[in-house]
Amino acid sequence: MHMPPLDPGILARRAEIVSALRAIVPGEGVIADDVGMKPYECDALSAYRQMPLVVVLPETVEQVSRILRYCQDHGVKVVPRGAGTSLSGGSMPVGDAILLGMSKFNRILEIDLPNRCARVQPGVTNLGISAAVEDDGFYYAPDPSSQIACSIGGNVAENSGGVHCLKYGLTTNNLLGIEMVLMNGEVVRLGGKHLDSEGYDLMGVMTGSEGLLGVVTEVTVRLLRKPATARAVLLGFPTEAGAADCVASVIAAGIIPGGMEMMDRDAVQCAEAYVGAGYPLDAEALLIVELDGPPVEVDHLIERVVAIARDKGASTVRVSTSEQERLLFWAGRKAAFPAVGQISPDYMCLDGSVPRRRLTEVLARMRELSRQHRLRVVNVFHAGDGNLHPLILFDANDADELRRAEEFGADILRLCVEVGGVLTGEHGVGIEKRDLMGVQFTQIDLDQQMRLKCAFDPDHLLNPGKVFPQLRRCAELGRLVVHHGKVPFPDIPRF
Amino acid sequence: MATVLRPRDAEELRRTVEWALNDGVPLAIEGRGSKRNYGPPSRSDHVVSLAAIEGVVEYQPEELVIAVKAGTPLREIEALLAQRRQMLAFEPPDLGAILGGAKGEGSLAGALMCNLAGPRRIAAGAARDHFLGFQGVNGRAERFKAGGRMVKNVTGYDLSKLMAGSLGTLAALDEVTVKIVPAPERVHTLLLVGLDDEAAIAALCAAMGSPHEVSGAAHLPATLAGRSGIDLVAQQGGAVTAIRVEGVAPSVEARLKALRAQFAPTAPAMEELHTMRSRQFWEEVRDATLVGDPASLLWRISCPPTEGPAVVAAIRQRRLDTEVQYDWSGGLIWLSLAPGDPATDDAAHVAVRGALMECGGHATLVRAPEAVRARVPVFQPRPPALAALSRRVKESFDPKGIFGTR
Known part of the structure; x- marks a missing residue:
């Protein structure tokens, strides 16, 4: 993985x-020794590692503001970090940048149930928010699979999703407000307990900006009342096309399930061997469809889903009859990644999205690529929204396999874009997909995005080396040559 | 009178912007012009209308997305979606009537650029939440795109969010993609009759916090309810508090029954509207057609839902000549003020915005004579750091300011 060259001037200083950081954050908040910094050398994209220049763990908004202001004044780069669970290298350290860890911002500041919201610090875990309001019957909807560990600040940076986002949306759809610190140290508040923004929706653009625009210091999230009940149906199909057809037909029938997951034959075999969830081993594709809401509605819709599935040739149909059984249906799906880890030394998890109607074709072409690159691929995905998670199996100790796995992954993502999809549905670009941005975007598209970054961070100090294949300097991006009067008045209909 | 330019495709739109950039001519971008009177008066002599850039680009019902050219009329899109029993979840308001124009004239891009959402906002999100991608021309006369046609996509900055609500000041869009959802089979509304503002908002917040998936929560004081086109609402002779539930028939019935049981102890009386009349009622709420007379100044205020009655009470301490409609369970207030002399109109914005100082929120002067809109800040003024950042964001798209500011 190519990263920008280190600045010897910074290393020398x-x-x-x-x-200077110790003067801002006293005590143990600054970690400068190798042993102390070691835990920060990577995030969940652990194939890539790099020690930071120094780690700083501020505790107050004022400290964050002073750190960023110092870094801006002295040209020091900054990599912000939540819980370090990014799958795309979003918080991977940079050798000449300080690592700004937000883990000490771990308090829930206010729970306001009449207004259905909670105000929390960014280091609070995703699941921690739901846990705090669970007894009152509420929860926070986005549920990335790392929810036990990932922080809400990191969720904002990555616009995290989860298995329920077809019905409940991504992080961006569940935020009411944020407080953030800009690179120049200014603190701005966007939104609040009220709805919609005044002026430009800067909270919208901050969400999913992968730590390149600012550092979030407070988040106001929407809380939802927990659905009265949830039931799942396990559906096995003799063909992948049958399963894909079933997914499209459920949605065409006007049903939006809480979750709709698909696993291919290999994923089913792995998961079943690992947890024994009772998955049908003869199925070429497995669907888990979960309906949630009032009991009478769930029962009604389950019947309709079952009828559609039978019509599409399902060979196995099992409806959960207890909460225990529902969780068992999910156990295999949720353990799919570690299960794959049992049969291969390493795996690479991808994250493209494709239009649902191209699903069968994409799976077939992925198998063809698998033969070409001589590596196995196992497929688990959020079928409801076309978000694929192909797992490429390889051995990282074999340099040639690692190289082939990277090439295979890139080919899969190119395929996603070719059929009208996108590079990443929920994991983010980070360093992982950075060099593929040109497949989805033109240079003009990317230049416009970089200009927006300039509005927040004119010296490109925040999270360098991420998202953009090549960062162009703001002065260069801002240049505009105007040909006064050279273009004739356009021949456009006038009224 | 401004000259209206009507490019017929994306390239003509780009050439129009290029001409304006080179000659230093400011442009005012509009969809189909239905909200021309929304916002401060335009200072531009040249209006670019997107009305001729219209048509459906791609509609695959089972993908839950639709891509259209920017000027496509909203009513055509809604009719097309209705044929496949789908809809735009954010329930875009039609402000034509209250802005002194006709109904049904707006474009989808116009609705997105104003980021206006109707009663379902509280359950399904705003226009920005359903805006997935676009193509357009920036202030450098470059055609660019962002987002895509996927519901789930985090590739690159989410510029669609930034475009939503930007009122055409960042770019001139030629194509937009939005998320769609299935239309509910049934739409029923429970009416609680005779509650005062405070009791009504408390009831609505309780309904929103119930597990009954309420998708509309509005309160009409007696005067407004009396103007409703629906007899059952108008004839109650008191305030009407409305709670909407949507979905499949057995679910709607069960939830309505549960809500009735929940509010039986507190509501003096209850009624129900079924699907047809529910649709009509929520359209009245959505378009704010019952608030004030056509000559009145009309404010749209967003605040924390529980604070709604206190915000209105604070404004009434200074101005008594107001009518209000509460939507979004108290979080959206439509408030009318009788027109006065210039000093009174100017003072109104101090009263309205002052009421939001403590609880947070924002207020927009949606309807007022042009002279008032030229003088009074129509949109909520921003604190200095935020205003400066917004200016830099604007310049990153439109360095020469040809798309104006609002």
């Missing part, structure tokens, strides 16, 4: 930078 390391001691000075460390002492």
Whole structure:
């Protein structure tokens, strides 16, 4: 993985930078020794590792503001980090950048049930929010699979999804407000307990900006009342086309399930061997469809889903009859990644989205690529919204396999874009898909995005080396040559 | 009178912007012009209308997305979706009537650029939440795109969010893609009759916090309810508090029954509207057609839902000549004020915005004579750091300011 060259001037000033940070964050909040910094050398994309210049763990908004202001004034780069669970290298350290960890911002500040919201610090875990309001019957909807560990600040940075986002949306659809610190140290508040923004929707653009625009110091989230009940149906199909057809037909029938997951034959075999969820081993494709809501509605819709599935040739149909059974249906799906880890030394998890109607074709072409690259691929995905998670099996100790896995992954993502999909549905671009951005976007598209970054971070100090294949300097991006009067008045209909 | 330019395709739109950029001519971008009187008066002599850039680009019902050219009339899109029992979840308001124009004239891009959402906002999100991608021309006369046609997509910055609500000041869009949802089979509304503002908002917040998936929560004081086109609402002779539930028939019935039981102890009386009349009622709420007379100044205020009655009470301490409609369970207030002399109109914005100081929120002067809109800040003024950041964001799309500011 190519990263921008380290700045020797910064490396030479390391001691000075460390002492400046110690003046802002006293005590153990600045970690400068190798042993202490080791846990921060990677995020969940652990194939890539790099020690940061220094780690700083501020505790107050004022400290964050002073750190960023110092870094802006002294040209020091900053990599923000939540819980470090990014799958795309979003919080991977950079050798000449300080790592700004937000883990000490771990308090829930306010729970306001009449207004259905909670105000929390960014280091609170995703599941921690739901846990705090569970007894009152509420929860926070987005549920990325890392929800036990990932922080809400990181969720904002990555616009995290989960298995329920077809019905409940991504992070961006469940936020009411944020407080953030800009690179120049200014603190701005966007939104609040009220709805919709005044002026430009800067909270919308901050969400999913992968730590390149600002550092979030407070988040106001929407809380939802927990659905009265949830039931799942397990559907096995003799063909992938049958399963894909079933997914399209459920949605065409006007049903939006809480979750609709698909697994291919290999994923079913792995998961079943690992947890014994009772999956049908003769199925070429498995669907888990979960309906949630009032009991009478769930019962009604389950019947309709079952009828559609039978019509599409389902060979196995099992409806959960207890909460225990529902969780068992999910156990295999949720353990799919570690299950795959049992049969291969390493795996690479991808994250493209494709239009649902191209699903069967994409799976077939992925198998063809699998033969070409001589590596196995196992497929698990959020079928409801076309978000694929192909797992490429390889051995990272074999340099050639690692290289082939990277090439295979890139080919799959190119395929996603070719059929009208996108590079990443929920994991983010980070460093992982950075060099493929040109497949989905033109240089003009990317330049416009980089200009927006310039509005927040004119010296490109925040999270460098991420998202954009090549960062162009703001002065260069801002240049505009105007040909006064050179273009004739356009021949456009006038009224 | 401004000259209206009507490019017929994306390239003509780009050339129009290129001409304006080179000659330093400011442009005002509009969809089909239905909300021309929304916002401060335009200072531009040249209006670019997107009305001729219309048509459906791609509609695959089972993908739950539709891509259309920017100027496509909203009513055509809604009719097309209705044929396949689908809809736009954000329930875009039609402000034609209250802005002194006709109904049904707006475009989808116009609705998105104003980020206006109707009663279902509280359950399904705003226009921005359903805006997935676009193509358009920036202020450098470059055609660019962002987002895509996928519901789930985090590739690159979410520029669609930034476009929503930007009122055409960042780019001139030629194509937009939005998320769609299945239309509910049944739409029923429970009416609680005779509650005062405070009791009504408390009831609505309780309904929103119930597990009954309420998709509309509005309160009409007696005067407004009396103007409703629906007899059952108009004839109650008191305030009407409305709670909407939508979905499949057995579910709607069960939830309505549960809500009736929940509010039986507190509501003096209850009624129900079924699907047809429910649709008509929520359209009245959505378009704010019952609030004030056509000559009145009309404010649209967003605040924390529980604070709604206190915000109105604070404004009434200074101005008594108001009518209000509460939507979004108290979080959206439509408030009319009788027109006065210039000093009174100017003071009104101090009263309205002052009421939001403590609880947070924002207020927009949606309807007022042009002279008033030229003088009074129509949109909520922003604190300095935020205003400066917004200016830099604007310049990153439109360095020469040819798309104006609002």
